[in-house]
Amino acid sequence: VSVERAEALALDAADPLASFRDAFVITDPQRIYADGNSLGRLPRAVAAVITDAMHEWGDRIVEAWDGWIDLPTRVGDRLAAVCLGAQPDEVVACDSTTVNLYKLVHAACDLREGAIVTDRANFPTDRYVLEGLAGSRGRRLVLADSVADALAVPDAAVVCLSHVDYRSGEALDMAALTRTTEALVVWDLSHSVGAIEIDCSTIDLAVGCSYKYLNAGPGGPAFLFVRRALADAMRSPIQGWFGQHEQFAMGPRYDPLPGAARFLAGSPPVLGLLALDASLDLLADAGMPQIARKGRALTSLAATLADDWLAPLGFTLATPRDPAARGSHVALRHADAWPICRALIERANVVPDFRRPDIVRLGFPPLYTRFADVWDAMDRLRGLVAAGEHHHVDPRARRVT
Amino acid sequence: VSVERAEALALDAADPLASFRDAFVITDPQRIYADGNSLGRLPRAVAAVITDAMHEWGDRIVEAWDGWIDLPTRVGDRLAAVCLGAQPDEVVACDSTTVNLYKLVHAACDLREGAIVTDRANFPTDRYVLEGLAGSRGRRLVLADSVADALAVPDAAVVCLSHVDYRSGEALDMAALTRTTEALVVWDLSHSVGAIEIDCSTIDLAVGCSYKYLNAGPGGPAFLFVRRALADAMRSPIQGWFGQHEQFAMGPRYDPLPGAARFLAGSPPVLGLLALDASLDLLADAGMPQIARKGRALTSLAATLADDWLAPLGFTLATPRDPAARGSHVALRHADAWPICRALIERANVVPDFRRPDIVRLGFPPLYTRFADVWDAMDRLRGLVAAGEHHHVDPRARRVT
Numbered sequence: 001v002s003v004e005r006a007e008a009l010a011l012d013a014a015d016p017l018a019s020f021r022d023a024f025v026i027t028d029p030q031r032i033y034a035d036g037n038s039l040g041r042l043p044r045a046v047a048a049v050i051t052d053a054m055h056e057w058g059d060r061i062v063e064a065w066d067g068w069i070d071l072p073t074r075v076g077d078r079l080a081a082v083c084l085g086a087q088p089d090e091v092v093a094c095d096s097t098t099v100n101l102y103k104l105v106h107a108a109c110d111l112r113e114g115a116i117v118t119d120r121a122n123f124p125t126d127r128y129v130l131e132g133l134a135g136s137r138g139r140r141l142v143l144a145d146s147v148a149d150a151l152a153v154p155d156a157a158v159v160c161l162s163h164v165d166y167r168s169g170e171a172l173d174m175a176a177l178t179r180t181t182e183a184l185v186v187w188d189l190s191h192s193v194g195a196i197e198i199d200c201s202t203i204d205l206a207v208g209c210s211y212k213y214l215n216a217g218p219g220g221p222a223f224l225f226v227r228r229a230l231a232d233a234m235r236s237p238i239q240g241w242f243g244q245h246e247q248f249a250m251g252p253r254y255d256p257l258p259g260a261a262r263f264l265a266g267s268p269p270v271l272g273l274l275a276l277d278a279s280l281d282l283l284a285d286a287g288m289p290q291i292a293r294k295g296r297a298l299t300s301l302a303a304t305l306a307d308d309w310l311a312p313l314g315f316t317l318a319t320p321r322d323p324a325a326r327g328s329h330v331a332l333r334h335a336d337a338w339p340i341c342r343a344l345i346e347r348a349n350v351v352p353d354f355r356r357p358d359i360v361r362l363g364f365p366p367l368y369t370r371f372a373d374v375w376d377a378m379d380r381l382r383g384l385v386a387a388g389e390h391h392h393v394d395p396r397a398r399r400v401t
Numbered sequence: 402v403s404v405e406r407a408e409a410l411a412l413d414a415a416d417p418l419a420s421f422r423d424a425f426v427i428t429d430p431q432r433i434y435a436d437g438n439s440l441g442r443l444p445r446a447v448a449a450v451i452t453d454a455m456h457e458w459g460d461r462i463v464e465a466w467d468g469w470i471d472l473p474t475r476v477g478d479r480l481a482a483v484c485l486g487a488q489p490d491e492v493v494a495c496d497s498t499t500v501n502l503y504k505l506v507h508a509a510c511d512l513r514e515g516a517i518v519t520d521r522a523n524f525p526t527d528r529y530v531l532e533g534l535a536g537s538r539g540r541r542l543v544l545a546d547s548v549a550d551a552l553a554v555p556d557a558a559v560v561c562l563s564h565v566d567y568r569s570g571e572a573l574d575m576a577a578l579t580r581t582t583e584a585l586v587v588w589d590l591s592h593s594v595g596a597i598e599i600d601c602s603t604i605d606l607a608v609g610c611s612y613k614y615l616n617a618g619p620g621g622p623a624f625l626f627v628r629r630a631l632a633d634a635m636r637s638p639i640q641g642w643f644g645q646h647e648q649f650a651m652g653p654r655y656d657p658l659p660g661a662a663r664f665l666a667g668s669p670p671v672l673g674l675l676a677l678d679a680s681l682d683l684l685a686d687a688g689m690p691q692i693a694r695k696g697r698a699l700t701s702l703a704a705t706l707a708d709d710w711l712a713p714l715g716f717t718l719a720t721p722r723d724p725a726a727r728g729s730h731v732a733l734r735h736a737d738a739w740p741i742c743r744a745l746i747e748r749a750n751v752v753p754d755f756r757r758p759d760i761v762r763l764g765f766p767p768l769y770t771r772f773a774d775v776w777d778a779m780d781r782l783r784g785l786v787a788a789g790e791h792h793h794v795d796p797r798a799r800r801v802t
Contacts, residue, residue: 238503
């Protein structure tokens with residue numbers, strides 16, 4: 001016998017973060033949502049803050065949202081303190097991860113001669129952005145076979161790596177890897193921020209999104225981190241008026257703000273920033289060390305059950321077994337991964353996601369996932385595959401992306 | 402005697418768009434909101450669609466908002482049809498105006514050798530973006546003294562111009578001016594879109610925002626237009642996965658979509674795009690020809706009253722007197738413009754905005770501005786300045802931006 005359900009319930013009873021689940025809107029208590037690593041659940045406080053912001057818009061119009069103009073830096077500073085181990089003026093919340101990566105890598109190329117490097121397994125938008133920049137900046141693009149190979153490229157100017165791999169869930173040691181190279185390393189924190197602890201004091205540059213573990217909503221504002229000592233030597237390629245010193249003087253020449261704020265471009269997405277700010281209250285209350293600790297326990301339970309129950313059914317755990325070496329999702333390889341994902345959604349009320357070619361990805365955001373949810377998800381997955389139910393899904397169903 | 406208030410009321414009674422005012426949230430019927438050219442009012446339908454979208458997020462989470470992935474092109478196509486006189490696949494709604502201008506001018510530089518040009522009076526973020534691109538692309542930057550001078554620069558690669566000047570309200574003849582140069586002209590439509598008719602079939606490239614006359618909310622998604630025949634020869638500098646052919650194949654190399662969609666970068670701001678889509682329903686129902694016609698009538702009334710009432714008080718109309726040569730706002734120059742703006746807000750319940758150094762700017766969005774509002778705003782302005790009330794505002798008050 002493997003872990004009993006009673007043991008999962010006991011872990012929930014002892015969980016200091018258990019009450020945070022009530023801070024989220026949950027309309028179907030039977031559904032196990034294991035895709036918060038794609039889109040986080042809606043915090044009740046975010047729903048409330050958006051409702052208030054809409055009322056303000058209706059009532060006060062252009063005079064609404066006192067201090068809205070400083071939201072990108074103010075929310076950036078909060079994100080720095082709550083989730084990133086960064087200092088004031090080092091983080092701004094703005095644009096998309098893609099645009100922010102573009103800005104930082106472009107600016108990093110001004111500081112270093114040489115190649116633009118990433119690993120082949122990195123997230124597609126990161127690879128495409130780097131490919132474009134290599135072309136426009138006249139740099140060699142290296143798509144290395146591994147992270148180690150990427151860091152060993154001798155003439156690298158910039159190396160872009162993901163802190164947590166979006167497929168396997170593997171977490172890299174940012175501090176140690178950053179030290180191994182003279183290149184500037186730009187870290188993509190999209191799959192780690194809000195899930196595990198991050199210490200930006202050990203790195204130079206980073207970007208990330210807010211709609212996964214930060215629960216700021218679909219297409220919510222992304223962020224970027226620039227180490228304070230580097231910022232003033234860097235120039236954003238996109239010189240917008242929100243990065244301008246004394247913006248409303250509307251002066252004749254661009255004179256960038258100090259710190260990360262110089263990477264701001266256009267008008268901030270006010271509703272998205274207010275949502276992120278409200279969501280950060282939850283993360284601040286829970287504390288990243290507690291969140292990360294619970295995440296490791298949740299994924300450890302999943303790993304144990306995968307070994308005990310799923311390995312005999314043809315699954316392989318693609319996520320590192322060392323809890324310190326992973327984020328808050330697990331990847332299960334199976335030749336029938338796609339129909340299994342469909343069947344989980346259609347027949348088992350579990351929401352995973354599928355990653356080509358053969359990964360069932362299960363995310364367990366610590367703020368609203370119970371140990372019993374992990375147990376039940378794995379149990380339903382086991383039952384479904386053992387019964388062969390995934391052979392009966394409609395192949396014309398909308399593809400799980 | 403000038404125009405009587407009864408005449409304004411008669412114009413309202415005959416106004417075919419009068420009923421559209423009820424489609425907006427208006428909490429203080431006595432307040433005259435003359436700053437919809439900064440931030441448009443909240444349409445009731447937008448409030449409803451955001452409420453629904455939040456419920457969907459809470460309930461369906463990652464499965465919410467069917468077709469969300471196509472929102473940037475779908476809403477772009479609608480905007481093209483309703484407001485821009487553009488064809489399908491020529492417009493996408495995404496990012497900020499600043500980022501979109503950067504992308505288009507960068508891409509235009511691939512097609513043309515020579516200088517990057519604008520006029521000194523152009524909106525600050527446009528000038529700063531161009532200054533940055535001139536530096537990074539190794540082009541000469543020309544800040545011409547006038548639009549005519551900008552178009553006469555002999556080695557221009559790209560000329561960036563505003564369709565409607567954000568200060569004076571002057572509207573340029575885009576078709577005629579685009580024909581005068583071999584350079585690619587990029588038009589900033591921020592102060593014209595949704596206010597006056599636009600025919601993109603006569604131009605090559607354009608950008609604009611949605612939070613002014615399009616009423617899509619603070620920091621709502623911007624848009625860009627690329628003439629279909631040009632698009633496939635252009636490359637976005639920011640090669641994001643939303644511009645990628647078969648995005649979720651996550652293939653190894655960037656292979657851009659056809660049309661304007663290749664200029665998409667990161668994840669779309671779903672709530673903002675749904676808001677824009679809902680707001681476009683109103684513009685589509687009213688029709689841009691009707692909207693523009695009413696706008697010309699509103700600004701004509703303001704111009705007449707400015708001449709009759711305000712000129713004796715030291716005001717000069719800075720907006721063209723030809724109705725076809727302006728947008729939907731008027732600019733009144735006065736040496737005391739700043740305290741006058743403060744006094745209007747504090748003592749007269751009129752919301753204008755101030756533009757340095759000496760402009761009181763009054764915007765009259767046709768969908769929710771009545772002729773009586775224009776009459777009352779001008780009347781309150783006259784009374785306030787005649788009584789010298791602007792000499793009593795607190796100089797420490799928050800600056801009107």
